[in-house]
Amino acid sequence: MAAIVTPESDTVAAPxxxxxxxxxxxxxxxxxxxxLFIGLKTDQNIKNELILVQRWGLLAAVVIITAVxxxxxxxxxxxxxxxxxxxxxxxPAAVAEPGFVSRNFNKIGITALVLYPVAIVALVGxxxxxxxxxxxxxxxxxxxxxxxxxxxxxGLAGLLDLGYVAFYAVGAYAYALLGTHYGxxxxxxxxxxxxxxxxxxxxxxxxxxxLRGDYLAIVTLAFxxxxxxxxxxxxxxxNGSAGISGIPKVTFFGLMSFNVSDPNYIGKVLHxxxxxxxxxxxxxxxxxxxxxFTAFVTIRLRRLPVGRAWEALREDxxxxxxxxxxxxxxxxxxxxxxxxxxxxxxxxxxxRQGFVSPESFVFLESAIILAxxxxxxxxxxxGIAVAxxxxxxxxxxxxxxxxxKAVFGPDFTPELYRMLLFGMAMVxxxxxxxxxxxxSREPTAFLKERRAVSSSFTKEGHG
Amino acid sequence: xxxxxxxxxxxxxxxxxxxKFGGLVAIGDLSFRAKRGEITALxxxxxxxxxxxxxxxxxxxxxxxxxxxxxxxxxxxxxLERLPNHEIPARAKVARTFQNIRLFSGMTLLENLLVAQHxxxxxxxxxxxxxxxxxxSYRKVSAESxxxxxxxxxxxxxxxxxxxxxxxxxxxxxxxxxxxRAMCTGPELLCLDEPAAGLNPKESLAxxxxxxxxxxxxxxxILLIEHDMSVVMQISDHxxxxxxxxxxxxxxxxxxxxxxxxxxxxxxxxxxxxxTVLTEVGDEEVIEQLDTGPxxxxxxxxxxxxxxxxxxxxxxxxxGGERVTVEKGAGKADRSGPRAxxxxxxxxxxGGRK
Numbered sequence: 013m014a015a016i017v018t019p020e021s022d023t024v025a026a027p028x029x030x031x032x033x034x035x036x037x038x039x040x041x042x043x044x045x046x047x048l049f050i051g052l053k054t055d056q057n058i059k060n061e062l063i064l065v066q067r068w069g070l071l072a073a074v075v076i077i078t079a080v081x082x083x084x085x086x087x088x089x090x091x092x093x094x095x096x097x098x099x100x101x102x103x104p105a106a107v108a109e110p111g112f113v114s115r116n117f118n119k120i121g122i123t124a125l126v127l128y129p130v131a132i133v134a135l136v137g138x139x140x141x142x143x144x145x146x147x148x149x150x151x152x153x154x155x156x157x158x159x160x161x162x163x164x165x166x167g168l169a170g171l172l173d174l175g176y177v178a179f180y181a182v183g184a185y186a187y188a189l190l191g192t193h194y195g196x197x198x199x200x201x202x203x204x205x206x207x208x209x210x211x212x213x214x215x216x217x218x219x220x221x222x223l224r225g226d227y228l229a230i231v232t233l234a235f236x237x238x239x240x241x242x243x244x245x246x247x248x249x250x251n252g253s254a255g256i257s258g259i260p261k262v263t264f265f266g267l268m269s270f271n272v273s274d275p276n277y278i279g280k281v282l283h284x285x286x287x288x289x290x291x292x293x294x295x296x297x298x299x300x301x302x303x304x305f306t307a308f309v310t311i312r313l314r315r316l317p318v319g320r321a322w323e324a325l326r327e328d329x330x331x332x333x334x335x336x337x338x339x340x341x342x343x344x345x346x347x348x349x350x351x352x353x354x355x356x357x358x359x360x361x362x363x364r365q366g367f368v369s370p371e372s373f374v375f376l377e378s379a380i381i382l383a384x385x386x387x388x389x390x391x392x393x394x395g396i397a398v399a400x401x402x403x404x405x406x407x408x409x410x411x412x413x414x415x416x417k418a419v420f421g422p423d424f425t426p427e428l429y430r431m432l433l434f435g436m437a438m439v440x441x442x443x444x445x446x447x448x449x450x451x452s453r454e455p456t457a458f459l460k461e462r463r464a465v466s467s468s469f470t471k472e473g474h475g
Numbered sequence: 476x477x478x479x480x481x482x483x484x485x486x487x488x489x490x491x492x493x494x495k496f497g498g499l500v501a502i503g504d505l506s507f508r509a510k511r512g513e514i515t516a517l518x519x520x521x522x523x524x525x526x527x528x529x530x531x532x533x534x535x536x537x538x539x540x541x542x543x544x545x546x547x548x549x550x551x552x553x554x555l556e557r558l559p560n561h562e563i564p565a566r567a568k569v570a571r572t573f574q575n576i577r578l579f580s581g582m583t584l585l586e587n588l589l590v591a592q593h594x595x596x597x598x599x600x601x602x603x604x605x606x607x608x609x610x611x612s613y614r615k616v617s618a619e620s621x622x623x624x625x626x627x628x629x630x631x632x633x634x635x636x637x638x639x640x641x642x643x644x645x646x647x648x649x650x651x652x653x654x655x656r657a658m659c660t661g662p663e664l665l666c667l668d669e670p671a672a673g674l675n676p677k678e679s680l681a682x683x684x685x686x687x688x689x690x691x692x693x694x695x696x697i698l699l700i701e702h703d704m705s706v707v708m709q710i711s712d713h714x715x716x717x718x719x720x721x722x723x724x725x726x727x728x729x730x731x732x733x734x735x736x737x738x739x740x741x742x743x744x745x746x747x748x749x750x751t752v753l754t755e756v757g758d759e760e761v762i763e764q765l766d767t768g769p770x771x772x773x774x775x776x777x778x779x780x781x782x783x784x785x786x787x788x789x790x791x792x793x794x795g796g797e798r799v800t801v802e803k804g805a806g807k808a809d810r811s812g813p814r815a816x817x818x819x820x821x822x823x824x825x826g827g828r829k
Contacts, residue, residue: 335660461638465640468642
């Protein structure tokens with residue numbers, strides 16, 4: 013309607029007059045829309061009869077709010093936006109000199125992560141640090157690692173994998189079963205779990221080599237569900253839905269253990285007070301090391317021919333074949349490498365929880381990991397780490413927001429709104445930055461200067 | 476023309492190649508050879524099956540019948556129809572470009588050329604394992620590959636934009652980059668699918684120079700599909716003309732240009748009318764040729780294949796006005812003497828004649 017009036021005529025016709033007119037239209041539309049929704053409400057009276065409750069006051073309030081909102085937006089909001097745009101256009105294109113933080117983002121980030129447990133212990137004491145190191149630190153870093161692993165498949169090779177959690181499950185069960193039955197050490201089983209997950213990655217890769225896009229997504233989704241259902245139903249081995257408990261803890265390379273009863277318990281060796289926080293802090297540094305290892309390998313691989321071939325595969329598979337690249341092995345290595353990191357993360361998860369059950373490996377986990385990759389910006393490690401902090405940290409912090417009970421009443425449990433907020437955050441980020449936090453791509457080689465490639469040129473891949 | 480040259484003189488031999496899609500015969504019993512160190516052009520009206528021939532040669536299609544032999548300069552030869560798709564560039568050293576440009580648009584120019592050297596780099600990086608630990612042997616080969624990329628960027632006149640994304644380049648530069656990328660695979664045969672399509676005259680000239688440079692200095696033979704006759708006639712040494720999937724003429728550019736079948740194909744007249752048309756316009760040379768019967772060296776007439784026969788039975792024989800319009804501008808560009816079809820065209824055509 014009037015919304016398509018051009019900005020030039022805005023300034024000519026009195027803006028206030030136009031704002032009033034638009035406010036009136038908005039009020040009429042709101043009235044028409046809400047007269048039945050809000051104005052009338054069906055209810056049951058004491059005799060169980062259906063009655064109509066009339067709520068004209070509420071309706072009037074809604075309509076007035078709509079009209080006033082439209083008036084303010086058209087009368088003041090739009091001109092302000094126009095002015096801001098004009099100022100921006102008139103100003104000379106300021107050369108975006110990267111600030112100190114953005115230039116040293118990685119160094120600052122890693123330093124902060126290394127110092128995080130120390131700072132927490134210093135702030136809230138050893139016992140108080142449990143929650144912050146475990147629920148926030150370890151939880152977020154597991155997702156960072158998983159997302160970085162999936163990033164190889166989705167972000168670099170452009171193969172949409174909706175069943176990534178299957179490899180996480182393979183790694184977790186590999187450690188849980190071999191650790192409980194054979195008593196093998198975590199340090200032996202970590203690479204074994206990675207290798208096993210990689211093998212499953214190749215097994216998944218073979219049938220889906222010819223699939224692309226939506227079809228690939230569906231088949232990987234099914235693969236994730238198959239692994240979960242096998243775990244549930246193969247009771248003799250996996251103990252079904254009851255899960256496996258009593259998974260051995262990680263030792264400090266066999267030198268110190270974190271079981272209070274052991275003779276080489278860390279407290280006894282180092283002559284410090286008994287506390288469960290040591291194990292959590294150790295696990296924190298372990299997952300940090302694993303995550304950084306993932307990042308290191310990813311960065312290294314991107315500069316190697318195989319990494320370039322992955323990205324080329326995402327850009328154009330046919331051109332890849334015309335250049336003599338074996339797309340079969342290239343895809344399989346992407347699946348295997350991504351799955352391997354999923355397996356590492358899985359075995360860490362089993363060691364941390366001491367208990368695994370199929371409930372931890374539902375499709376929602378795959379979806380969250382994929383959402384982190386997409387939100388962070390496919391292919392960008394920094395962006396993905398930030399997305400994991402925002403998404404996982406954000407949902408964890410909801411548990412801490414007790415003051416919301418004062419606002420919404422004592423029945424309000426913020427955790428229940430986790431998914432709602434997750435979804436809203438995704439929608440907002442996608443509107444604001446359609447290619448994720450970091451949409452641009454760092455080139456892997458350069459002649460004169462390294463310039464980030466704008467997201468408008470990179471492709472998402474077709475499967 | 477090429478009366479039984481020694482086998483190794485030909486880098487590519489296509490023998491009795493047929494490609495059928497269901498009932499549609501896209502290529503019927505096609506045989507030709509491309510000589511080493513020459514530029515061979517494959518021309519024909521739209522829908523003649525030129526790109527299908529390319530797809531058969533580069534392994535994107537598996538031909539229904541026939542044999543495609545590639546003889547490398549080291550004496551080895553490959554049957555391309557038996558090699559898997561990705562091994563044709565890797566082992567038989569055949570590189571190609573695409574009619575609709577297929578660059579890695581989100582990667583920089585340099586990265587595009589490095590991806591092209593994938594197999595060499597992969598071997599040097601010990602299939603990733605050695606490279607992951609940063610062995611110096613890989614670093615050396617990696618530096619060499621950057622030098623090779625730089626060499627071809629210079630040839631393609633793109634070195635200033637080496638660090639820009641490929642998708643950011645103008646169209647003509649993208650065409651040149653695609654050729655440079657194909658050359659980075661170190662091919663012995665370079666197949667170019669309409670490299671001059673969409674280029675302006677200046678870019679077209681630059682392309683000619685690039686192709687002549689490749690031919691003269693890199694020892695790579697070129698097989699070329701092109702509609703732009705100025706490119707074909709200027710640079711090609713040998714021309715093969717297709718119509719409805721069959722070869723109708725084969726020879727050096729001059730011979731092909733005067734071949735009545737080619738003229739008929741490009742003007743879109745029925746085969747029976749060719750003689751009439753040519754007699755009308757009074758081209759004595761052609762009439763003389765026609766009197767002696769169709770050239771027995773080529774054309775479907777002498778084919779041994781069961782596919783021989785009136786092609787119009789298998790492929791709809793429409794007089795596409797489109798075919799004529801494509802070639803109108805192209806045909807006039809480099810005519811060295813008065814030829815029949817021009818007389819039938821409007822007068823503005825004759826301006827292009829010398």
